[in-house]
Amino acid sequence: MSNATSSNGYLVGSNLEKVLKAGHFAVTGELGPPQSADGQEIRHKAAILKGNCDAVNITDNQTAIVRMSSIGAGTIVVQEGLEPIIQMTCRDRNRLAIQSDLLGAYALGMRNLLCLTGDHQSFGNHPTAKNVFDIDSLQLVKLVSDMRDSAVFASGEAFKGPEARFFVGAAAAPFADPTEFRPYRLAKKIAAGANFIQTQLVYDIPAFAVYMEKVRSMGLHEQAYILAGVGPLKSPGMARYMKNQVPGILVPDKVIDRMNRASAPWADIPKEELTTEDKKARSQAWKDEGIRICIDLINELKEIKGVAGVHIMAIEWEEAVQPIVEGAGLLPRPVVAT
Amino acid sequence: MIIAEQKPLDEIMGLLGSDERVLVVGCGTCVTVCFAGGAREAAIVAASVRMTSKLNSVPREVTDVTVQRQCEWEYLDEIKEQISDADIILSLGCGIGVQAIAERFPDKWVVPGLNTTFLGMPTEQGVWIERCAACGDCVLGITGGICPIARCSKSLLNGPCGGSEDGHCEINPDIDCAWQLIYDRLSRLGRLDALLELQPPKNWSTSRDGGPRKITRDDLRLAAEEE
Numbered sequence A: 001m002s003n004a005t006s007s008n009g010y011l012v013g014s015n016l017e018k019v020l021k022a023g024h025f026a027v028t029g030e031l032g033p034p035q036s037a038d039g040q041e042i043r044h045k046a047a048i049l050k051g052n053c054d055a056v057n058i059t060d061n062q063t064a065i066v067r068m069s070s071i072g073a074g075t076i077v078v079q080e081g082l083e084p085i086i087q088m089t090c091r092d093r094n095r096l097a098i099q100s101d102l103l104g105a106y107a108l109g110m111r112n113l114l115c116l117t118g119d120h121q122s123f124g125n126h127p128t129a130k131n132v133f134d135i136d137s138l139q140l141v142k143l144v145s146d147m148r149d150s151a152v153f154a155s156g157e158a159f160k161g162p163e164a165r166f167f168v169g170a171a172a173a174p175f176a177d178p179t180e181f182r183p184y185r186l187a188k189k190i191a192a193g194a195n196f197i198q199t200q201l202v203y204d205i206p207a208f209a210v211y212m213e214k215v216r217s218m219g220l221h222e223q224a225y226i227l228a229g230v231g232p233l234k235s236p237g238m239a240r241y242m243k244n245q246v247p248g249i250l251v252p253d254k255v256i257d258r259m260n261r262a263s264a265p266w267a268d269i270p271k272e273e274l275t276t277e278d279k280k281a282r283s284q285a286w287k288d289e290g291i292r293i294c295i296d297l298i299n300e301l302k303e304i305k306g307v308a309g310v311h312i313m314a315i316e317w318e319e320a321v322q323p324i325v326e327g328a329g330l331l332p333r334p335v336v337a338t
Numbered sequence B: 001m002i003i004a005e006q007k008p009l010d011e012i013m014g015l016l017g018s019d020e021r022v023l024v025v026g027c028g029t030c031v032t033v034c035f036a037g038g039a040r041e042a043a044i045v046a047a048s049v050r051m052t053s054k055l056n057s058v059p060r061e062v063t064d065v066t067v068q069r070q071c072e073w074e075y076l077d078e079i080k081e082q083i084s085d086a087d088i089i090l091s092l093g094c095g096i097g098v099q100a101i102a103e104r105f106p107d108k109w110v111v112p113g114l115n116t117t118f119l120g121m122p123t124e125q126g127v128w129i130e131r132c133a134a135c136g137d138c139v140l141g142i143t144g145g146i147c148p149i150a151r152c153s154k155s156l157l158n159g160p161c162g163g164s165e166d167g168h169c170e171i172n173p174d175i176d177c178a179w180q181l182i183y184d185r186l187s188r189l190g191r192l193d194a195l196l197e198l199q200p201p202k203n204w205s206t207s208r209d210g211g212p213r214k215i216t217r218d219d220l221r222l223a224a225e226e227e
Helices: A015-021 A039-049 A070-079 A095-105 A137-150 A179-192 A207-215 A236-245 A253-262 A276-302 A316-326 B010-018 B039-055 B073-075 B080-085 B095-104 B179-186 B192-196 B218-226
Strands: A026-031 A055-058 A084-089 A112-116 A169-171 A196-201 A226-228 A307-312 B002-006 B020-026 B061-067 B088-093 B111-112 B114-124 B125-131 B171-176
Touching: A015 A026, A015 A307, A026 A039, A026 A226, A026 A316, A039 A055, A039 A070, A039 A316, A055 A070, A070 A084, A070 A095, A084 A095, A095 A137, A112 A137, A137 A169, A137 A179, A169 A179, A179 A196, A179 A207, A179 B192, A207 A226, A207 A276, A226 A276, A236 A253, A236 B095, A253 A276, A276 A307, A276 A316, A307 A316, B002 B039, B010 B039, B010 B088, B010 B111, B020 B039, B020 B080, B039 B061, B073 B080, B073 B095, B095 B111, B171 B179, B179 B192
Parallel strands: A026 A055, A026 A307, A055 A084, A084 A112, A112 A169, A169 A196, A196 A226, A226 A307, B020 B061, B020 B088, B088 B111
Antiparallel strands: B002 B114, B114 B125
């Protein structure tokens, strides 16, 4: 880890850093800002997640759909007593905008940052927009680390006053192509200054174990905290979609089978004869099984050496986080004194 | 070379408005090679405009001519009389050709018949692919001769994003993942170490971000003066 710690031994002293440094199995969640100016929705979601996560990612126009800014929403999350991890993508801002936003974020009390390249705008609701990509995620990691450890801007100029200090995160996609390169790309992110890593969704434990074996052989788990990404499935259709349509996500057939078995009581009823109550009950059965699968995955991930925690992505389903964390035996969340 | 494609005829007709004497000007260089605006295409476009005008009862006189290079004054000067006889010029050159005509003939209205699309090459008969973004600071020496600026959807400099699958870019399965290509090539040549080095933020000031660009070669200017 970087040596540029404060006198208290922490780089930044965020709750996430403290929990990880104390050796606890960390839990991060995700809070997606609304496609509106509704601050109340942020407060509502924060209340659901509070106490169940050590920190929550605030997404930055995720999937290139315009939403409340991550720093704006993060400010409300701070007010609600929950710790945000600000996501910052390189799609919408050049290096000037990124840095000035980060100065503001720090001044507003944000201490964790996840550096992302960002989804291409062609996936979102403004596909004709111009993209930026002035810098990439690795260069962003380096930029933010240099802000904290050397108190300099990307230009090399020194801060005129207190520097912005963030606990720096980066993403990893263990199963994206070319897979042989993925551990090296992770190494590159860590060398650039990443303190913690959140991975893409993991459903295939044996495949992830192979990846982690390589990661450990390179000593990377000792240089950054690696949080495995998990997420509850809502239906067999969602599982199939992830398997077939989303690059870099492996969903084993046995997971899809489990989801299918959950709806066995309704399997023999012809589609047109399913009542609204049937569909509701079936959906609930799927969600329950999705949560159970997620708990099982976390329990298996806990056994993989080098996994420092989990990042739970329950997108637009924040209510699932509490039963998952509780089911995995991870409640109450630790409180680490300074 | 510069790759271009023709604008839809409807759009061209709209650009021509009610001007009567139309001169279609083809270009004998890049757009001839990519079958968008050479002599053959200029004749076809002229015929199409003629026919459409007739169908719509718009009085119109359409002629066509093709110069060797629309982007050089000397070739444009060869057709200055035809240009002067026309009410409007429909250029089938790239965007440079259109502007060269506008600049050389300040009193003449010129409209584009092509969309200039990219700098690239044909990879098979009838298929052209972008290869260069003219960023002004070539990185091909560190990426094994495959350009991530032009060919990666996000112009990444430090390896593939998570959207690379089976050699394709997630934004469109017709697009090769440039970083998969780079990885494969460096792997074949035993030079993967090059990918481990962190590439710093790119200097985009040599690209369009530095404003309109200009190259001045004093050695050539002086030589020209001496002649």
